[in-house]
Amino acid sequence: MNAQPIELKKHEVAHHFETAEQEFDAAKIGMWAFIAQEVLFFSALFVAYAVMRFLHPDMFINASSMLSWKMGLFNTTVLITSSFTMVMAVQRVQVNKIAQSINYLIATLGLAGVFMVVKYFEYTSKFSHGIFTTKFFVAEGAFETLPIFFGLYFVATGLHGLHIVIGMGLIIWLILRARKGEFHSEYFTPVEMVGLYWHLVDIVWIFLFPLLYLL
Amino acid sequence: MSEQNHSHHVIPVAVYAKTFIALLVLTALTVLASRVDLGILNTPLALGIALVKMSVVALFFMGLKWDKGISTILFVGAGVAIFIFMLLTFADFSFRGDISAEEGSTFGIKSPVKLVEPGALHHGETSKGSHH
Numbered sequence: 001m002n003a004q005p006i007e008l009k010k011h012e013v014a015h016h017f018e019t020a021e022q023e024f025d026a027a028k029i030g031m032w033a034f035i036a037q038e039v040l041f042f043s044a045l046f047v048a049y050a051v052m053r054f055l056h057p058d059m060f061i062n063a064s065s066m067l068s069w070k071m072g073l074f075n076t077t078v079l080i081t082s083s084f085t086m087v088m089a090v091q092r093v094q095v096n097k098i099a100q101s102i103n104y105l106i107a108t109l110g111l112a113g114v115f116m117v118v119k120y121f122e123y124t125s126k127f128s129h130g131i132f133t134t135k136f137f138v139a140e141g142a143f144e145t146l147p148i149f150f151g152l153y154f155v156a157t158g159l160h161g162l163h164i165v166i167g168m169g170l171i172i173w174l175i176l177r178a179r180k181g182e183f184h185s186e187y188f189t190p191v192e193m194v195g196l197y198w199h200l201v202d203i204v205w206i207f208l209f210p211l212l213y214l215l
Numbered sequence: 216m217s218e219q220n221h222s223h224h225v226i227p228v229a230v231y232a233k234t235f236i237a238l239l240v241l242t243a244l245t246v247l248a249s250r251v252d253l254g255i256l257n258t259p260l261a262l263g264i265a266l267v268k269m270s271v272v273a274l275f276f277m278g279l280k281w282d283k284g285i286s287t288i289l290f291v292g293a294g295v296a297i298f299i300f301m302l303l304t305f306a307d308f309s310f311r312g313d314i315s316a317e318e319g320s321t322f323g324i325k326s327p328v329k330l331v332e333p334g335a336l337h338h339g340e341t342s343k344g345s346h347h
Contacts, residue, residue, distance in 0.1 A: 025283070032286040036293035043297040047304050054305075069246070076242050084235040087276045094225045140329040147327060199276045206268045210261040214249035 006098045006179065011187030024189055031193045035200050042204050045156045049211060052152065056145045063141075063149035064215060066131075068122065072213035075118050076205065082111035083202040090195045093178070093188045101191070102178050108198070109171045112164050119161050126150070153212055160208060163201045170194045226281070234275040241268045 017023040053060045089104035126132075130139035133154045137147035174191055177183060183191055245264045253260060274280040279287050 028282075029285055029289075032289040036289045039290070039293035040296055043293075043300055046297070047300055050301060051304060051308060069249075073242070073246055077239065080235070080238045080242060083238075083272065083276050084231060087231050087234075088228070091226060091228060091231065135327055137327045138329075140331045142331060144328045144330060196277055199272050202276075203269050203272050206272070207262075207265050210245055210249065210265055214245065215258055215261055 006181045008096075008098070008181045008184045011182070011184075020186065027189050027193060031196050035196060038200055038204075042156075042159070045152065045159070046207065046211075049152055049156070052148050056143070056148065059143035059145045060149055060215070062143055063146055063153075064213060067153070067213050068125075069213040071118055071122055072209050075115050076209045078111050078115050078118070079202050079205050082108045082115070083199050085111065086195050086198045089174075090188065090191050093183050093191050094185055096185045098178060098181070098184065101183070102175055105171055105175050105178065109168055109175070112168045112171070115164055116161065116168075119157065123154075156208055156212070160201065160204055163204070167194070167198050167201055170197065224281070226275075226278070230275060234271060237271055238268060241271070 011020070013020050013023050017026065085104045085107040089101045089108060092098075092101035092104060131137060131150055133151045134147050137150060139146075171194065174183075174194055177190065241264055245261060245268075248260050248264065249257060251257075273290060279290065
């Protein structure tokens with residue numbers, strides 16, 4: 001995309017680290033601690049889902065049939081593909097193919113955008129039928145407990161969508177820095193860490209898809 | 216530049232490509248498994264496939280397979296915490312009916328749902344196959 005080759009910049013190890021390796025390892029432990037925190041954050045929603053499904057099994061089956069599993073499947077495929085393009089962006093930067101890495105980052109960003117557009121159409125189709133969260137629910141339905149399912153649906157997919165949007169911002173930041181030549185085989189910590197975050201967002205969706213759309 | 220940053224070796228593209236294909240196959244399997252009515256087994260099967268997919272992503276895309284043990288400890292530790300979370304929550308409300316006379320009531324919350332017969336309307340897919 002750039003006519004001129006990107007000029008790579010030397011990375012200065014922060015003064016409180018002995019070596020670049022120590023710096024990288026510290027960042028990685030911090031990132032995994034954050035990922036563990038994210039898992040726990042989403043776990044509250046999964047426990048709420050398990051409890052509510054246990055109490056209202058028939059309503060959950062009815063409610064999940066109101067969601068389009070085809071859209072869910074499409075978005076699952078989009079996210080898995082974006083995880084692949086993300087891991088390739090990390091791999092390419094490790095072998096100093098910076099331009100290729102940037103292209104993979106742009107592909108990841110585009111796929112994230114596709115995911116959000118599909119999500120937008122899913123939400124608006126639900127809103128147009130009067131399906132909102134909890135007390136704002138005004139649709140017709142077979143169960144008076146339906147707002148419980150859709151409360152979980154909107155909060156879980158909404159928080160997941162928020163993570164996608166934050167990830168898109170982080171990927172844009174990576175693209176801008178990569179263009180300046182700040183990432184290369186000697187220093188790619190931010191690319192690797194955003195990659196880990198992106199895969200976590202994928203993992204959350206791997207559980208949300210069957211629980212909300214299929215079961 | 217420091218040469219000490221080379222402790223992590225670069226993973227071949229083929230590994231990531233195979234991981235990607237495996238995830239697509241597992242996704243197809245998730246959908247196919249949900250179209251067959253296995254009764255009570257549908258939920259454990261769907262969760263089982265999701266756990267396998269999660270492990271594939273964590274091991275290969277997130278590199279836990281080649282990473283230092285501390286990363287796996289943090290990740291699996293979060294999983295153990297969820298297990299305890301589930302266990303204690305279910306232990307709590309599973310036995311609530313034994314002491315509360317309010318069991319099954321809606322606690323005065325007026326439902327906003329306009330009730331209709333089941334199956335009278337479909338906002339999403341028209342047939343789910345397995346659940347009817």
